[in-house]
Amino acid sequence: TSYGDLGDVIKAILLDNEARQAPVLTAGDSYGKLREPVLRLTAMWRAFDAQPPAPDAYGEVKMTAGSSLIGALAQGPLQSPSVFNFYVPDYQPPGALADAGRYAPELEIVSESTTYSTGNTWYNFTARAYLGMSNPPVDRPLVNLAALTANATAPAAMVATINQRLLYGSMSPMLQATLTGMLINLNGASAAEKAWSALYLTMLSPDYATQR
Numbered sequence: 001t002s003y004g005d006l007g008d009v010i011k012a013i014l015l016d017n018e019a020r021q022a023p024v025l026t027a028g029d030s031y032g033k034l035r036e037p038v039l040r041l042t043a044m045w046r047a048f049d050a051q052p053p054a055p056d057a058y059g060e061v062k063m064t065a066g067s068s069l070i071g072a073l074a075q076g077p078l079q080s081p082s083v084f085n086f087y088v089p090d091y092q093p094p095g096a097l098a099d100a101g102r103y104a105p106e107l108e109i110v111s112e113s114t115t116y117s118t119g120n121t122w123y124n125f126t127a128r129a130y131l132g133m134s135n136p137p138v139d140r141p142l143v144n145l146a147a148l149t150a151n152a153t154a155p156a157a158m159v160a161t162i163n164q165r166l167l168y169g170s171m172s173p174m175l176q177a178t179l180t181g182m183l184i185n186l187n188g189a190s191a192a193e194k195a196w197s198a199l200y201l202t203m204l205s206p207d208y209a210t211q212r
Helices: 006-015 037-047 068-074 107-111 112-124 155-166 173-185 191-206
Strands: none
Touching: 006 068, 037 068, 037 112, 037 191, 068 112, 107 112, 112 191, 155 173, 173 191
């Protein structure tokens, strides 16, 4: 490998064993990481073709859902206070992880407060922000639920779509059963409510929060 060769760097990244293996759900606590809140949000938008609101007079597009992302998620686009992102690279959460010598930088911005506010944010970007709703908000992208509402009467198919688009086929059997059961119990709900409910619950799940 030549020092400073960008081609070699890219090759090393793409050919790394972890990059070429399917997610391992039973790999234990030495594999995987917590997905950052903003990345959880943008991944959902990409997966379900979210449509941004129209830009304002200054050409800016609002994506706040009534509050700042930095306040709700403890991070926001282009708002990192240092080159190390929103946390230090060698952070060890006190307790079991630190005792085991594990590092979990992303957990530095997780607290009781952000856990609560993050859950509310996912609700504001799903239940309160989808295409076709009455009186749609203008301060956040609207999620396209068409791929889910098409299977409103087929819970297993709706869950399979979320699994494929949002979790890349790695959804655990427990989460699949939970989502399917919830959709069955929502038998009298509208197609849109079933869709955003399944999407919202998935965003709250450990399956989605953990990137492997």
